[in-house]
Amino acid sequence: MSDTPVLKTVNLGINFGGLKAVDDFNIEIMQGELVGLIGPNGAGKTTVFNLLTGVYAPTEGDIFISGKRVNGLKPHQFVAEGIARTFQNIRLFKQMSVIDNVKIACDQSIKYKLGGGLLHSKLYWDEEQRVHEKALELLKLFNLDTKADFVASNLPYGQQRKLEIARALATDMKILLLDEPAAGMNPVETAELLDSINMIRDKFGIAILLIEHDMSLVMNVCERITVIDYGRTIARGLPSEVSNNPDVIAAYLGTDD
Amino acid sequence: MIIPNIQRKAKNPLVNLIGIIVAFAVLVILVRTGVVSTYISGILMTICISIIMATSLNIATGFLGQIALGHCGFMAIGAYTSALITKAMANSNILVGAGAPNFFRFLIAIIIGGALAAIFGMLVGIPALRLKGDYLAIITLGFGEIIRVVIQNLKFCGGNGLSQGAAGQALVGISRISNIYVVYWITVVCVFLMYCFVRSRYGRALMAIREDDVSSGATGLNVTYYKVLAFTFSAFFAGIAGGIFAHYIGSLSINNFTFMKSVEYVIMVVFGGMGSLTGSIVAGGILSALPEALRRFAEYRMLVYSIALIVVVIFKPTGLLGTREFSLTNVLSRFFGKGKAEIKDGGQDE
Ligand SMILES: Nc1ncnc2c1ncn2[C@@H]1O[C@H](COP(=O)(O)OP(=O)(O)OP(=O)(O)O)[C@@H](O)[C@H]1O
Ligand SMILES: [Mg+2]
Numbered sequence: 001m002s003d004t005p006v007l008k009t010v011n012l013g014i015n016f017g018g019l020k021a022v023d024d025f026n027i028e029i030m031q032g033e034l035v036g037l038i039g040p041n042g043a044g045k046t047t048v049f050n051l052l053t054g055v056y057a058p059t060e061g062d063i064f065i066s067g068k069r070v071n072g073l074k075p076h077q078f079v080a081e082g083i084a085r086t087f088q089n090i091r092l093f094k095q096m097s098v099i100d101n102v103k104i105a106c107d108q109s110i111k112y113k114l115g116g117g118l119l120h121s122k123l124y125w126d127e128e129q130r131v132h133e134k135a136l137e138l139l140k141l142f143n144l145d146t147k148a149d150f151v152a153s154n155l156p157y158g159q160q161r162k163l164e165i166a167r168a169l170a171t172d173m174k175i176l177l178l179d180e181p182a183a184g185m186n187p188v189e190t191a192e193l194l195d196s197i198n199m200i201r202d203k204f205g206i207a208i209l210l211i212e213h214d215m216s217l218v219m220n221v222c223e224r225i226t227v228i229d230y231g232r233t234i235a236r237g238l239p240s241e242v243s244n245n246p247d248v249i250a251a252y253l254g255t256d257d
Numbered sequence: 258m259i260i261p262n263i264q265r266k267a268k269n270p271l272v273n274l275i276g277i278i279v280a281f282a283v284l285v286i287l288v289r290t291g292v293v294s295t296y297i298s299g300i301l302m303t304i305c306i307s308i309i310m311a312t313s314l315n316i317a318t319g320f321l322g323q324i325a326l327g328h329c330g331f332m333a334i335g336a337y338t339s340a341l342i343t344k345a346m347a348n349s350n351i352l353v354g355a356g357a358p359n360f361f362r363f364l365i366a367i368i369i370g371g372a373l374a375a376i377f378g379m380l381v382g383i384p385a386l387r388l389k390g391d392y393l394a395i396i397t398l399g400f401g402e403i404i405r406v407v408i409q410n411l412k413f414c415g416g417n418g419l420s421q422g423a424a425g426q427a428l429v430g431i432s433r434i435s436n437i438y439v440v441y442w443i444t445v446v447c448v449f450l451m452y453c454f455v456r457s458r459y460g461r462a463l464m465a466i467r468e469d470d471v472s473s474g475a476t477g478l479n480v481t482y483y484k485v486l487a488f489t490f491s492a493f494f495a496g497i498a499g500g501i502f503a504h505y506i507g508s509l510s511i512n513n514f515t516f517m518k519s520v521e522y523v524i525m526v527v528f529g530g531m532g533s534l535t536g537s538i539v540a541g542g543i544l545s546a547l548p549e550a551l552r553r554f555a556e557y558r559m560l561v562y563s564i565a566l567i568v569v570v571i572f573k574p575t576g577l578l579g580t581r582e583f584s585l586t587n588v589l590s591r592f593f594g595k596g597k598a599e600i601k602d603g604g605q606d607e
Contacts, residue, residue: 053475074481075474085475093468093578096461104465106477110458114486117457118450122455171477 004067006031006175006207007052012061013231014051021047023231028210029175034201034208036239037224038215040251044231045211046088049177052209053085053192066174080108082174086164086181090209091224094153098144100191101152101163102135105170113185141203142196158189162196169200175207176200182214190214197221219243227251272585277445283439298437300549302505304435305444306498307541311492311525312534318523319453319580321487322467323385326396327401328495330523331374333514334404335496336503337414339370340431343504359434367443367500371493376587377404378492382485401486401519407509427510435505443501447494448603452534455530463487464532517559524562528569530576535583540576 005028012025022044028033037045051054052063054075063070065081069172071080084105093101110131112123139145144160147155154162161181170175178197182190194217201208212218218225218239225236225242235242242248284301289294293301310328317325343366347353352362408414415428449582454460460482466473474480503509525544529536544565548558569576 055471055474074479075471076477077461078474078478079477084477087472091469091472091475093465093472095468096464100464103305104461104473104478107458108477112458117459118453118454120457128457146526167476242574 017145084173085177099148307545309498311537311541326398330401330404331492331495332499335370335499339366339500371496374496375493382488530578532580536578
């Protein structure tokens with residue numbers, strides 16, 4: 001496709017009152033690539049995600065999505081530019097139905113406005129039908145369609161993780177950020193997750209940035225890996241290069257992790 | 258996989274419409290035969306006002322999940338604005354007379370009243386972007402009180418300032434053109450619009466923001482827009498209710514719009530179920546008819562309220578209906594033993 005990276009950061013950094021949680025972070029992700037972001041606890045991985053989705057505004061550097069500078073935009077504008085994420089601690093709309101969780105993420109594509117919503121116009125019915133079908137299709141990919149009417153918090157843990165991914169996919173993004181999707185999963189669930197990730201890549205052709213502590217998962221699926229520690233990038237490259245890098249080994253052995 | 262067609266459920270509105278028309282026919286017959294006296298139709302009017310107030314407050318409090326303690330402030334804005342408009346129209350002989358002209362005058366006035374209330378609702382929505390929970394409750398409380406005190410001191414609202422003592426004066430001579438038939442239909446239209454609102458992308462978005470505003474943003478919702486919209490929308494209908502009130506009661510004293518009144522509406526919302534419009538309708542009906550039934554113990558009204566609330570909270574913490582909606586179709590199909598009711602009782606899906 002094009003050679004503009006889907007996601008690019010230049011010297012990205014954020015300062016929390018003296019603490020440099022992320023410093024000089026540079027990454028380039030092309031369409032269809034799967035890149036891993038690893039590092040010990042507290043290294044700043046989730047903070048990178050928060051910067052990339054507009055939760056925090058960077059104090060230094062720039063973010064580009066498909067070549068467009070997006071610094072200072074609001075989270076929903078990041079979504080409009082084509083970035084979506086999941087959370088380290090699952091953040092579903094707990095009391096809403098499974099399918100409504102997905103429908104929410106379709107909101108930006110819905111065409112009817114306040115008038116149509118207030119009078120339930122023809123456009124309202126058409127759009128609600130379209131969104132309903134789209135949401136069901138996404139749920140089906142994760143075998144959740146039979147649970148569409150369940151309250152989200154009643155799903156088992158592994159399915160909640162999947163629902164969160166389905167929800168992110170409903171935003172029609174170009175790049176998906178997954179924050180420790182395998183955390184708390186048993187080996188069977190992790191294997192299923194791996195299948196899901198591969199399926200998403202085949203079906204949607206999107207780029208994925210993955211934070212993960214499960215090394216076997218990272219080494220298996222990621223094409224490139226960036227390692228950070230104390231907010232600084234200490235290594236980047238192919239999985240084999242990174243796993244033999246002395247700095248990386250030191251960073252991991254030097255902590256409790 | 259069979260994808261259910263959501264339009265199939267469109268038969269619900271038809272059943273509801275028939276129910277509404279039947280209820281109206283019963284009302285007309287009762288009024289004609291004199292069963293509904295002026296006194297009772299006054300109570301019905303109060304019930305309609307409470308229903309609009311409680312359902313509209315439910316949008317901000319139940320669906321968006323923000324306790325708002327200043328709902329009567331918006332009601333006051335609607336009441337005074339519409340009253341001043343009909344008075345001005347009467348003075349200059351615009352749309353005056355029995356029947357249709359009165360009705361149009363009334364309608365124009367309450368819609369403008371609602372619109373002005375909506376503008377103030379928007380202003381409250383802005384702090385709501387930064388504050389949540391208790392802090393926001395206090396802001397809305399303060400805002401309601403500010404509106405009250407300002408009106409109290411406006412000469413053209415009957416206020417003569419603090420020099421005349423705290424009681425101030427009333428705005429009198431408002432034509433009493435709220436009539437129960439018209440008010441019935443206005444209530445129906447208001448509830449219909451709110452029902453459609455919560456069953457659309459808007460209601461869905463408000464609930465999502467209530468559940469988690471960070472992931473709402475991360476899934477593409479413009480949280481700012483939806484929050485402000487909810488407060489604006491909610492205030493608009495409170496303004497309408499105020500307009501109905503003004504033209505029913507005939508004279509306005511700011512004491513009708515105190516903080517305690519706002520709390521009564523919050524109680525109705527909690528009582529009926531946060532996030533259930535039909536719950537608010539039932540609660541609005543019961544809790545505003547109750548004081549009349551207990552007329553002799555009027556001063557114990559708040560006591561009755563509190564006891565009712567405590568009982569509900571103990572036995573049904575989510576309110577009478579929780580987040581579910583009462584559906585005539587379900588009741589009918591159950592009643593006639595048509596077997597399986599709809600998959601879920603109303604629920605949030607459509
Ligand atoms: N809003 C904030 N204010 C102040 N400090 C913060 C804030 N958010 C994160 N930090 C700090 O930034 C550092 C990086 O945190 P972050 O959550 O990004 O780590 P992480 O790499 O995701 O760790 P884990 O593997 O445990 O999830 C931590 O020291 C954390 O305390
Ligand atoms: Mg983290």
